[in-house]
Amino acid sequence: MGLTVTHSMFAKSDKKPESDNRLQFEAEAARQFALERYDILDTAQENSFDHIANAVKLALDVPSVGVSFLDGERLWFKSKIGLTTSEVPRDSSFCDYAIRQNSPMIIVDTLQDARFRENPAVICPPFFRSYIGVPLTTPDGHNIGTLCAMDIVPRQYSRENVERMGQLAELVIHELELRQQANKDRLTGALTRSGFFVEVQKAISLYDRQKIKSTLVLFDIDLYKMVDHRFESPSGNAMLRAIIEPLSKRLRQSDCIGRMGGTQFAILLTCTTKAKAMRATEEFQQKMEHLHSSVLFAISFCEISSEMGICHDWLEQANINLQIAKQADRNEFSDDSDRQYNLAG
Structure with a gap:
C-alpha cells in the first residue's frame, strides 16, 4: 500500500510564496536543531542501535535495514545492515520523503513510483524494489530520521510489520533520550x-x-x-x-x-x-x-x-x-x- 505524503512544512501556496519559504526554512532549522541536540551524527557504532536494526531484519525478513538521520545535505546511517555506505546525498534518499509525513511511508514497487523509478539505488546496485520507512519523531514532533527497511523484490507489508516498525522506531528515540540524561544537573534537571x-x-x-x-x-x-x-x-x-x-x-x-x-x-x-x-x-x-x-x-x-x-x-x-x-x-x-x-x- 502507498501512503500520501503530507506535511505542513512542505505545503505550497501561490498567494504567499515568500512567507511559505520562510516558514519552510524555519521548520527545517528547528528540525535540524532537534537533531543536533542529540549529538549523534558521525558517532561510532553502538550495540543498542545495532540490536534495533537486527530486530527489524528478523521481523520483516529483509536484506537491508538502516537507522538513519538526515543532516542538511546528507543522510547518515547510525546503524546499517546490508548497506555498503555510511551516508548518501539527502536529495536522492527515500528517507528524505519519509520524514515529510508523520506516518510510515511504504513503497510497494519502486519501478512503479515516479519519484523513485530513476533513483540510483533502484537502477544500480543494490537495486531496491521496495521500501518501508518510519519517521524517528522527537518528543516535540520533529522528524530527524527514519528506521527503514529495503528489499530487492516488490512486496507488501502487513499491519503487524508496520506496527512492529513503529515500536522499534520509538525505541530509537528512547535510546537517544537516555544519552541526553547523562548530562543533567541532579538538583534542577538543567544541563550541566x-x-x-x-x-x-x-x-x-x-x-x-x-x-x-x-x-x-x-x-x-x-x-x-x-x-x-x-x-x-x-x-x-x-x-x-x-x-x-x-x-x-x-x-x-x-x-x-x-x-x-x-x-x-x-x-x-x-x-x-x-x-x-x-x-x-x-x-x-x-x-x-x-x-x-x-x-x-x-x-x-x-x-x-x-x-x-x-x-x-x-x-x-x-x-x-x-x-x-x-x-x-x-x-x-x-x-x-x-x-x-x-x-x-
Missing part, C-alpha cells in the same frame, strides 16, 4: 555546564553553516533576598527547583537550559533573535509572578554573531552584558534593596 556547552557549540556550528540565529539568555537568581527577606525559611534548593523546573517545561525541545554554577543559569533559545528572546522571557516572568510574587533576577541577552567562534566567546559576551546590566541596576536603584528585576531586561 559541560553538557550545555555542547549544545551551544552545535548552535554555533549551525550558524556557521546556515546562518540560523540563536540567542543566549544568562541570568542570576538572588536567593539571598528571596529566602531571607521574602520567605522566612524555605530551602534554597527548593526555590531553585521551583523556578527552573517550570521554566524548563516552557522551553521548546530544541532549546535548553544549563546550570553555569551556583545560582547562575543560561538558556539557549534556538532559531530565535534577541528581540524574540526578550519577549519570551517577559512572558515567563509574568507566569512566575503568579507563583512567586518576589522572584529576583539579573539577566542579559546575547545574540550569536560571526565573531563567536567557540561557545566560550558567546558565554563571555553574555557575562559582560550581565555585569553591565547589574551595574546599571545598582546605579539606578541603589536605595531600593527590594527591587524586583524584570526578566525582560
Whole structure:
C-alpha cells in the first residue's frame, strides 16, 4: 500500500510564496536543531542501535535495514545492515520523503513510483524494489530520521510489520533520550555546564553553516533576598527547583537550559533573535509572578554573531552584558534593596 505524503512544512501556496519559504526554512532549522541536540551524527557504532536494526531484519525478513538521520545535505546511517555506505546525498534518499509525513511511508514497487523509478539505488546496485520507512519523531514532533527497511523484490507489508516498525522506531528515540540524561544537573534537571556547552557549540556550528540565529539568555537568581527577606525559611534548593523546573517545561525541545554554577543559569533559545528572546522571557516572568510574587533576577541577552567562534566567546559576551546590566541596576536603584528585576531586561 502507498501512503500520501503530507506535511505542513512542505505545503505550497501561490498567494504567499515568500512567507511559505520562510516558514519552510524555519521548520527545517528547528528540525535540524532537534537533531543536533542529540549529538549523534558521525558517532561510532553502538550495540543498542545495532540490536534495533537486527530486530527489524528478523521481523520483516529483509536484506537491508538502516537507522538513519538526515543532516542538511546528507543522510547518515547510525546503524546499517546490508548497506555498503555510511551516508548518501539527502536529495536522492527515500528517507528524505519519509520524514515529510508523520506516518510510515511504504513503497510497494519502486519501478512503479515516479519519484523513485530513476533513483540510483533502484537502477544500480543494490537495486531496491521496495521500501518501508518510519519517521524517528522527537518528543516535540520533529522528524530527524527514519528506521527503514529495503528489499530487492516488490512486496507488501502487513499491519503487524508496520506496527512492529513503529515500536522499534520509538525505541530509537528512547535510546537517544537516555544519552541526553547523562548530562543533567541532579538538583534542577538543567544541563550541566559541560553538557550545555555542547549544545551551544552545535548552535554555533549551525550558524556557521546556515546562518540560523540563536540567542543566549544568562541570568542570576538572588536567593539571598528571596529566602531571607521574602520567605522566612524555605530551602534554597527548593526555590531553585521551583523556578527552573517550570521554566524548563516552557522551553521548546530544541532549546535548553544549563546550570553555569551556583545560582547562575543560561538558556539557549534556538532559531530565535534577541528581540524574540526578550519577549519570551517577559512572558515567563509574568507566569512566575503568579507563583512567586518576589522572584529576583539579573539577566542579559546575547545574540550569536560571526565573531563567536567557540561557545566560550558567546558565554563571555553574555557575562559582560550581565555585569553591565547589574551595574546599571545598582546605579539606578541603589536605595531600593527590594527591587524586583524584570526578566525582560
